[in-house]
Amino acid sequence: MSLNSIIQIGMSGVSAYQVATEVTGENIANVNTPGYSRQRVVLETAPQSSSNGFSLGTGVTVTGVQRYYDGLLQQQMATAQTTLGYDTTKSNVLQQIEPTFNEVSTNGLGAAISTFFGSWQDLSLNPTGTAERQAVLTSAQTLVDNFHAVSTALSDTVTAQNTSLVATTDSINATLKSIAQLNGQIKTTQMASGNANELKDQRDQLVQDLSKQIGITSTENSDGTTDIKFADGGAALVTGQQAGAFSLDQTNPNKYVVQLTAAGSAGPATTVTPTQGVLGATLALRDTIIPGYQSQVDLLATTIASKVNTLQASGADLTGAAGIALFAPATTSAATIAINPAITGTSQIAAAASGSAANSGDNSNALAMAALQNDTTTMAGSTFSGSYNTLVSKVGLDVQSIKNTVSRDEAFSSQLSTLRESNSGVSLDEELTNLVTYQRSYQASSKIITTATAMMDTVLGLIS
């Protein structure tokens, strides 16, 4: 044991506390970095030596820099992100659709249906009146316009969902590629026994981002890399440094088909059906939810058209001839419903009973037409207006329940984030306290060196 070893011990303290201060600095600098996990130095006593007859350590040594990390929590957060991504997308799109059905504060399709049948009531009081006949034609046109407006709003939303698939799959592919690259860097760094904490934090953050878009399961390997599998079907998305890729079959421009080339697979892309995350919600909206509303509106349009056309045919118009169809005969949906082009004048409205003479004041057909408003035989036990009101309520209910689900998801996510923050987040007060502690320790270690130097001086003074 020599004076030199005292200097060595002081030296080990100085350098250890320098590293500790560096780590504290890194923590403080990254206090607001998303996904950053706080780190700490692991200090151990340096190997012992017994050169002076008894065993004594040779100072302090930094054995590693660890990050505070909870793998299980990360997986839970990923699952929560997937649910949140699905529900948020659905909620946003449904809230965009809701104003189309907002009959509560504006007049829309429901009012147009009432007005149309009301105009037949007016006609029944003056069956030969030109003004009343014109009112029937005008309200029929308004009804057609309203059907078109609702139908266009719905089909535009479907198109928007389809187009958004391009951006969504592109962003997923970019994320998959980044994760694979980070896996490679982590592996290389760890092999050189380096510290890959920051790279791992970055990768974990990307996994979180990815889980918002699609449902995934991830497993961490012993070499530090993470493998990711697709939750819908189990295909490999990332294996080590290889990334899979999503692609779109655009054969049908209105309905892209999502395909997947699994990681490490050379073969052709296979069709997949994502059901989770943003991608799953986009597909569900495009294929099920919005077409569901659309088919209800279509049914309403076709039923009204066919009922009115049948009654027109069973009555007589102002010239005494049998009435012709009021709505275009080939009406199959709310998008294509139109006034029959053959209707060119008000005299073609069939207000009188079949077989009536020209200019008849008979109103029985107009009455029958007006009575359609209360007809409950065709729309599953409700009237036309009632059936539309039910649809409005259903849209309202869907929006309300998804809004509630989203706020629940957000609360859950925020709770998980709090848990993660509690474990891995940087506390400035803690870091500042550590900073003071490490500074004092650094000063003390320096003092040991100056003391040893003074002792050395004393010894050298003896010699001279």
Place this chain on the structure above:
Amino acid sequence: MRITSNMTANNAIYNLQQNLASLSKLQELSTTQQNINTPSDNPASAGVLLDIADKLKATDQYNSNITKASTFMQVTSTALTGLSDFMTQAKSLMDSISSGTSDATQRQTVSNQLATLKKQIVDMANTQSADGQYIFGGTTGTTPPFSNSSNAYAGDSTQINIEVAQNSTQAMNITGDRILKGTGSNPSYGSTDILQTFDNLIAAVNANDVTAMKQGSTDLDAGAQQITNAQIDLASRMTRLDSMTKMNTSNKTTLQNMASNIQEVDLATVGVQLSQQQTAYSAALSATAKISQMSLLNYLS
């Protein structure tokens, strides 16, 4: 649990957001004064509101139907009163000469007056409504139902029904054959052909045929009763329309009350909630401001 400054900050943001969301919801309620602004605010009540709105529109439509039908019936009633007056005049004319002792000049005057009265009856029976419809012509609205040249009825006996409440109709017109020709059934007012009675009377007066004149007078009485029957029928229909209007109006009031119970905001409640929420929000803001300023940095020199 370990607490970090970021946790405090995130929680503060989340909770302030929740506070502000409730505040903005209350503000929406107090400015629109409506509980339901979009269907998702309360889907079930929104459905009820829409149903009520549809029923209100239908009620308005029925009331408009009744108003128009009432106008038509007023015109009919005036015409019937005129017809009834003419019958009374004819009856008193006949009373003046029925003894058979009148001279030829007197009989000629009476005969001329009877012919004029018949023309007036025909004119009155060809009364048109405001829309230009012949009110006694049934559905053949554009051709006059009666003429001076022939006693035949050119109209039809169709009753024009209108809807006065859901699935409830009311005949609006009285056809000329029932009142002047004594034909038609359901309703039938009598079986006297009034126009023919006038022709018979004129012939009897000209021939001074006392028996025929007596018979004609009897027929005139029966004819007057026929018109009175029609007036009674019309009056009862108008009474029904009146009571339907009252029923529709009372239904409308009930429906409007139901709608406003659902839709109208209780301002007192919202006002109290709003001020509570404002207090809570400002308390949250001031607490956040105080806590987020605290740091060990303030004490380290």
